Amino acid sequence: MTDDAVHNDFESGLKPLWLRAQAGDEAAYRDALARIATRLRGYLRRRLQSLPDDVEDLVQETLLALHLQRGTYDPTIPVSAWVLAIARHKLVDLWRRRGRRDDLHDALDDVDEAALIAAPDEGEASRDLDRLLQQLPAAQRRAILLTKVEGLSVDEASQRTGASASAIKVQVHRGLKRLAQLVKTQRP
């Protein structure tokens, strides 16, 4: 198969899942993110050949950004183009922080969706989730642990903590935002 055909396959498999995920289907969201993670790994591995240790960190940073910004997805564009634009933004940001301006010449402007080749092996970043969570303010950490790790519903978490349901949602969102910041700034 050509790169184009691979890409079209990827997009046509992802889009319906993604639209269901946007509407609130959790299983579809998990599936979509897992597919995206695999493709991102391939995309970033190609572009970070000189920084192989950063690949999985950046995959995770991009996934966090995708989640936090999922409200900015516009259904009229391909999901893969949206994903790639965010991945590229994160890549440029990483290069900027590493002071490697020469890499920026790598045609960052064209949305080469075929570049999302698969790299299926399971990745593990160097950061430890527990240690990252330890650095969050207590209310944010608790909201994330209850709803995202223990898997309670927002209402259950609200009953457990005495905080209102909307407060739990806000703490989860802020906590994930803070987590994304930590992931970005605390590279070993």
Next chain:
Amino acid sequence: MKTQTLVELLARGAGPAPRHVAARRLLPAAGFGVLASAALALALIGPIPAALYATAAPWVKLGYAAVLAAAALWLTATLSRPVARPLRPGRAVAAVVAAMGLIGLVALLATPAGERMTALLGHSALACPGNVLALSLPALAAALWALRGLAPTRPHAAGAAAGLLAGALGAAGYALACTETSPGFVAAWYSLGIGLTAALGAIVGPRVLRW
């Protein structure tokens, strides 16, 4: 942390994606910006005489500022998303500025030849662009802050759009304190002040629009 662990963590209880995120962040910023510029203009420069509101002069400025702000808001909202397609809102902005230019030109041509320069320069041509820029600064800060919480991937363009929006809001505030009456003056000097704010936004965009 395994990436699969992160995927499960993000998906668990995620619920539907939030809707209208750009409007929810940009509209309050724009509201704050126009109130701040109006308050500063009235406090620092002083209100125009009430009788002026019976003439077209302040309404031309306010109308221009409002229509331009709406177009710039559309442009900013477009550029707040990854894979932005800013062509149509960009054209809308250009059309509004061009229409004001045309109105100004026609008004100047209708003025007797000897008075055209006076009408174009008024008594505050040098002060006007700087005042519009200064009164736009709170709106610019608010618009950039709002954009920072969204996902602009073209920071120069997004910063310029935020500056355009802020400039239009600053111009609306300045209209409450500016006694100039010629549409030609508005087309030239208000537009220049708004353009300066857009340029400032384009310069600071890449610095502040990191996410």
